[in-house]
Amino acid sequence: MSSDSATRITPGNALRPEDIAAAGTRADRDTAAYALRLGDDALVLAQRLGWWISRAPELEEDVALGNIALDLIGHARSFLSYAGSADGRTEDDLAYWRNETEFRSAHLVEQPNGDFARTIARQLVVSFYQFELYGSLQHSADPTLAAIAAKAVKEVDYHRDHSAQWVLRLGLGTAESRGRMIRALELTWPYVGELFDDDELAASLGDRAVLPSSLKPAFDRGIAAVLRQAELEVPAVPSAPGGGRRGQHSEHLGYLLAEMQVLARDHPGAAW
């Protein structure tokens, strides 16, 4: 922006990953494992979304998806910084120096971008899931997780709006856009169930974490409202097996990580 910009630029105040690292709070092992899941979901999806920059239908949409990706990177940095505090690793150690089986992201976020409708369908699910998740997690008994969630929930609320607006336009648009949106929902829905699977870790953390299954009713209501307005339906498709929270991933994650990690691994310690 030029100096005669009509607008004023300030950084504003909000929790930054650097603050979490500087605070020196050490997460216990289970809390770290939980933070790792949330961080990996955000990181992998951000890497996926970043691909759209220069490829979206219009420049404006490039920026919109890029903004969402950057928000997610911010969440990932905070969660990974906190997860790493348990054993002295940095956010970069966790992002760049773990292998595929060490990632704890859900299968949904590693799904290919596909066409624009498929990216939007994936984003619709993730943003409505994360909105409910962070909305609950901001009341966590763990003050760091609560603070990260409190910042993230406002950003994710906007992501929700962005994806819902596009679902309406694609669903109610031309026969072509509507057909693609319906197909995109069918391809996306098998991966929804995994997001709401409870396991021992989530249960053992009690009021520090959020039990995934507890988010499902609100998620279903939110999604149903958008799809109803877009004259679409929740597709009746079987669930995929999942396993991302145990480090079992589809073939897609390996390729994604290879691209994301190659620079850091080729030039260890490089700053850019």
Added chain:
Amino acid sequence: MTGGSTTGDDGSVPVTAGSTAPDSATGGTGTAPTAAGTTAGQAVIPVAAPALAAAWPLWEVFVRSSRGLSHVHAGSLHAPDADMAVRNARDLYTRRNEGVSLWVVPASAIIASDPDAKGRFFESPQGKDYRHATYYTKSEGVKHL
């Protein structure tokens, strides 16, 4: 996004670089644009309308900063409709904490003065000092003017 542009010299919506369908950018008539370079007499192959008629219209963006009293023109952008335009404006013009309120206006709704009419429009007030308060001297005995 075309920084700072409003309407063209002739008052029409300016055609921006990279636009694939300048005809349809102005709202058009709904007819399919013909391929560029077609010479007269050659058979014109009709182009399927959806492929080329999809260029998004231009919107002008006005941002009010937290300390600003009024909305100030910040630039322009493309969007398929008003709701998306205000969202794109949020992403393009308020991502560094610049604003607390946004307006978007269809660029085609802005009627601009004619740059060629600068003389008759804007030069007339020159030399008319008596239109400024400083032209007048205070009358005797008037206080606190």
